[in-house]
Amino acid sequence: NAGVTQTPKFQVLKTGQSMTLQCAQDMNHNSMYWYRQDPGMGLRLIYYSASEGTTDKGEVPNGYNVSRLNKREFSLRLESAAPSQTSVYFCASSWEPTAYGYTFGSGTRLTVV
Amino acid sequence: AQSVTQLGSHVSVSEGALVLLRCNYSSSVPPYLFWYVQYPNQGLQLLLKYTTGATLVKGINGFEAEFKKSETSFHLTKPSAHMSDAAEYFCAVSDQAGGYQKVTFGTGTKLQVIP
Numbered sequence: 001n002a003g004v005t006q007t008p009k010f011q012v013l014k015t016g017q018s019m020t021l022q023c024a025q026d027m028n029h030n031s032m033y034w035y036r037q038d039p040g041m042g043l044r045l046i047y048y049s050a051s052e053g054t055t056d057k058g059e060v061p062n063g064y065n066v067s068r069l070n071k072r073e074f075s076l077r078l079e080s081a082a083p084s085q086t087s088v089y090f091c092a093s094s095w096e097p098t099a100y101g102y103t104f105g106s107g108t109r110l111t112v113v
Numbered sequence: 114a115q116s117v118t119q120l121g122s123h124v125s126v127s128e129g130a131l132v133l134l135r136c137n138y139s140s141s142v143p144p145y146l147f148w149y150v151q152y153p154n155q156g157l158q159l160l161l162k163y164t165t166g167a168t169l170v171k172g173i174n175g176f177e178a179e180f181k182k183s184e185t186s187f188h189l190t191k192p193s194a195h196m197s198d199a200a201e202y203f204c205a206v207s208d209q210a211g212g213y214q215k216v217t218f219g220t221g222t223k224l225q226v227i228p
Binding site for chain 1: 147154162164203207208220
């Protein structure tokens with residue numbers, strides 16, 4: 001089925017370890033986004049990519065880096081994981097979010113111990 | 114700056130009863146408004162959106178929402194709740210800010226449907 005695919009679905013890291021969350025979409029969307037979801041806080045934007053070759057910081061970028069590898073793929077990297085980064089991470093994509101809204105992946109549940 | 118307030122983090126209704134989930138927004142420019150639904154252990158799914166035009170917007174699964182500019186509200190309703198409606202619902206507002214179409218999500222309302 002067409003959509004946004006995220007890997008892995010679950011991950012446990014030790015403090016200080018690094019990892020990359022992968023995201024791919026097959027809808028030919030221009031823009032892609034990484035959000036984190038924490039209880040009672042809704043979704044907060046980490047980074048976004050308005051088009052292939054561009055990336056920009058969102059509300060909570062500290063401790064993260066991103067790569068827009070091509071039009072389909074947008075990865076999120078944690079260089080040195082901290083317990084405060086325990087969260088559920090969602091990737092989303094859109095033709096243009098104002099008019100069309102987002103298509104979300106199913107999420108990555110990350111625990112940092 | 115835009116913001117979204119969802120009144121009530123938890124709402125319980127009986128099966129067959131009216132569902133009303135409240136959302137108020139603030140935006141310095143005409144907003145675009147959205148409702149998303151999240152089922153357990155899944156990503157968010159777009160329920161409906163208001164961009165321009167008709168202020169009563171119909172979405173999937175029998176939900177609808179009305180944009181009321183004078184009240185800065187975009188409440189979500191469904192005439193008759195079904196057990197399958199149990200989920201978390203997020204209101205979101207979008208406007209242009211410095212060339213970037215910024216989307217702000219509310220903190221969510223968990224809907225419980227009681228048999």
